[in-house]
Amino acid sequence: xxxxxxxxxxxxxxxxxxxxxxxxxxxxxxxxxxxxxxxxxxxxxxxxxxxxxxxxxxxxxxxxxxxxxxxxxxxxxxxxxxxxxxxxxxxxxxxxxxxxxxxxxxxxxxxxxxxxxxxxxxxxxxxxxxxxxxxxxxxxxxxxxxxxxxxxxxxxxxxxxxxxxxxxxxxxxxxxxxxxxxxxxxxxxxxxxxxxxxxxxxxxxxxxxxxxxxxxxxxxxxxxxxxxxxxxxxxxxx
Numbered sequence: 001x002x003x004x005x006x007x008x009x010x011x012x013x014x015x016x017x018x019x020x021x022x023x024x025x026x027x028x029x030x031x032x033x034x035x036x037x038x039x040x041x042x043x044x045x046x047x048x049x050x051x052x053x054x055x056x057x058x059x060x061x062x063x064x065x066x067x068x069x070x071x072x073x074x075x076x077x078x079x080x081x082x083x084x085x086x087x088x089x090x091x092x093x094x095x096x097x098x099x100x101x102x103x104x105x106x107x108x109x110x111x112x113x114x115x116x117x118x119x120x121x122x123x124x125x126x127x128x129x130x131x132x133x134x135x136x137x138x139x140x141x142x143x144x145x146x147x148x149x150x151x152x153x154x155x156x157x158x159x160x161x162x163x164x165x166x167x168x169x170x171x172x173x174x175x176x177x178x179x180x181x182x183x184x185x186x187x188x189x190x191x192x193x194x195x196x197x198x199x200x201x202x203x204x205x206x207x208x209x210x211x212x213x214x215x216x217x218x219x220x221x222x223x224x225x226x227x228x229x230x231x232x233x234x235x236x237x238x
Contacts, residue, residue, distance in 0.1 A: 017121045022094050024123055027105045028172060029131030030164045031157065032138030033186045034193060038131065039103050041194050046201050049099040053107035056089040057081065083108070083116040091121065103129075110167040114174060128175045129200060131186035131193075135161050 025048070029035040039050045061068040061075075067085075074081050086107060094102055104125075108114040118124055135158075142157050175181050182200040186193055 016095055017091055017123055020095065020100065022099075022123070023101045024125045025101075025103050026108065026125045026128045026171075026175075027103050027131075028128060028168055029186060030133060030135070030138050031160045032141040033131035033133040034141070034190065035105060035129075035131045035186075037190060038184075038186075038194060038197050039105055042103060042197060042201065045198065046101070047099070048101045048103045049097050050103045050105060051090060051093050052105045053086050053090065053109075056093060057086065060089060083113045084120065086113070087117055087120050090117075108168075108171050111170050111174065114171045125175070125180065127180045127182050127200075128172065129197070130172050130181050130183045132183050133186035137187045 027035050027039055036052075042048050043050050057071055061072045071081055071085060073079075090104060090107065108117055138161070139154070139157055143154070172181055184193060184196050184200065188196075
């Protein structure tokens with residue numbers, strides 16, 4: 001019986017996602033940056049489906065399947081789970097959903113994840129939503145929530161910060177070079193952060209319509225000035 005790794009795509013094979021052509025947004029941020037809370041808001045407000053890479057791996061382990069046992073053994077042995085495994089789980093969740101808009105939370109974790117995802121699925125994200133928060137604030141949040149959680153002690157938290165900086169920031173830098181990163185200042189109160197998130201998800205055309213409706217006089221002046229500035233931009237080269 002084949003496993004997820006056995007079923008991973010070989011070069012030249014086409015991902016089933018190339019047919020569905022889903023809209024994908026990667027959501028990245030350090031532990032305690034608030035991305036989970038904001039993903040829930042995005043789902044409610046914009047109708048996306050939220051997929052957490054970590055949740056999918058845990059669900060597969062808890063299912064008791066052959067693949068789940070394989071993943072559990074890898075984790076127990078301290079072996080890195082191949083990116084193809086997580087990608088296969090993400091693809092399965094996307095294909096089983098009737099939605100065509102997805103937030104992928106906590107993935108890609110590093111450059112290998114990113115390159116493999118794009119190579120295997122043929123999908124380039126619409127953009128990357130990056131929750132930028134200071135380590136001090138993330139530490140404060142993690143220590144104040146879920147008292148008694150095994151992974152919410154200072155030593156473990158700081159190791160998680162280190163892992164995020166050493167791995168995920170390379171992904172953010174890559175997409176930033178492509179103009180695909182929308183950075184959210186995540187140290188503010190939840191409601192204020194979501195206002196910034198909403199702006200990131202609102203199409204430019206909708207923003208223009210909102211401006212024209214809320215500030216009609218100022219918007220009219222802007223259009224007149226814009227027209228005067230650009231109406232004679234052609235250059236006579238004769």
